[in-house]
Amino acid sequence: MKAALHTKYNKNNIALTLSQVDKPVAKANQVLIKVTAAGVNPLDNMISRGEVKMIVPYKLPQVAGNELVGRVEAVGSQVTNFKIRDRVFGRLPLDSIGAFAEYVAVDSAALAKVPDYLTDVEAAAVPLTALTIMQALDLMGAQAGKTIFISGGTGGVGGMAIPLAKAKGLTVITNGAADSAERVLALGADRFIDYKTEDYTQTLKDVDYVLDTLGGAETEKQMSIMKKGGQLVSLRAMPNGAFAKRMNLPKWKQVLLGLVGSKFDKMAAKYGVTYHFIFVESNGRQLQEVADIFSKLEIRPSIDTTFSFDQVNEALDKIANGRSRGKTVLTFSEK
Incomplete structure (x- = not known):
């Protein structure tokens, strides 16, 4: 599958490397998600620059990306709260990020169900x-x-x-x-x-x-x-x-x-x-509370720009250098 990788820490170069990597397999406590959209954040650039090494020392190369929305494609044997085809979103666990990829295996405790009224792009703007x-x-x-x-x-x-x-x-x-x-x-x-x-x-x-x-x-x-x-x-x-x-x-x-x-x-x-x-951590229970509040009030996050997955480095540059009135989001083509 295609993924965008942090390959080295560089204060002056935030570009990721697009590469083919193995499709993950869900462990017993995980679900496999086909990613449809991913939020792009200043945090992604901070990781590339090595600015969070003190908090989370990633071993490179590392698939980038911290938050996503997608559909459940496979469910681990111990997972009871999600089923195949559920639309879910989440901030990925600190030690296993990787939202900038076509598929991600995620601990089910990090996820919540997306409110029906939100589009995938809107939902990708919410978790982090x-x-x-x-x-x-x-x-x-x-x-x-x-x-x-x-x-x-x-x-x-x-x-x-x-x-x-x-x-x-x-x-x-x-x-x-x-x-x-x-x-x-x-x-x-x-x-x-x-x-x-x-x-x-x-x-x-x-x-x-x-x-x-x-x-x-x-x-x-x-x-x-x-x-x-x-x-x-x-x-x-x-x-x-x-x-x-x-x-x-x-x-x-x-x-x-x-x-x-x-x-x-x-x-x-x-x-x-x-x-x-504060440095935000994954928490599916809290995110489900957010989803319930959003559903009641029909809150819609502000979206500034969407980019295709192949334009990931343009999106990161936008975050680093462009003025924003909302979220920057990557979209993944349906196959």
Whole structure:
């Protein structure tokens, strides 16, 4: 079968190698999926550059790709939750990625059934981002009735985070460019802040939770608007010791990341809040909860561009260098 491979880590070259590899066979706890679409993410380029080696040291060559949608073609002997022809989607387990291929064998615990109303392209845009949000809310211990600030909520992450946070009973505040205000409010945001005309650090206070999608200087700014005891989860800043311990990384990595992330821990202590970093993991149960919420609200993820599988490197370049108003997705031709 055809697959796109990471063949070497290279900070200056994110291109994958298209190659023929053996079609996988499902183990007892796995299903074999014929891939119909795959989400393309900044994470895919980060892996190629070697930027996540500290967290997940892949042995190269490695089939690339972290999230997919497809149809079940074969079922392992221990699998009871899926059957042949089911349409499923998932964020693949960290130690066995490989969505950029015609077929993938996946642990059934990583998968959920796709809501009927979503197309395959739309469904491919959901797992990684939606699970990031669900796991961030869990890490915060988010409770209904409290307030969350989602920075830069006009992008793809915000498009998922706002309705999911609302479904969990949170009051949602976000910011971004004014031309997206109407769309973001329609997703359920309670308040929208135009970043060009309003400084949120001057008008917000006592926020319970923050989802930091921006990083950089914005991380500390967001801490300054929080209530004492508040919880901030960053998608863009640095891993810390608590993250390394939660991921069960080796002790030396826990020590090293503890030093690397100490800047953010000290910053958080200054404001009386807790800093978390997240690296999303597969979780079929959480993804099924997302699918149920999506089905109830009929949420449709924003799609920016679709590419054919043979154009995978154009898609990765788009992620690296192009401005985006939604997800980039690879599609696989039917055979």
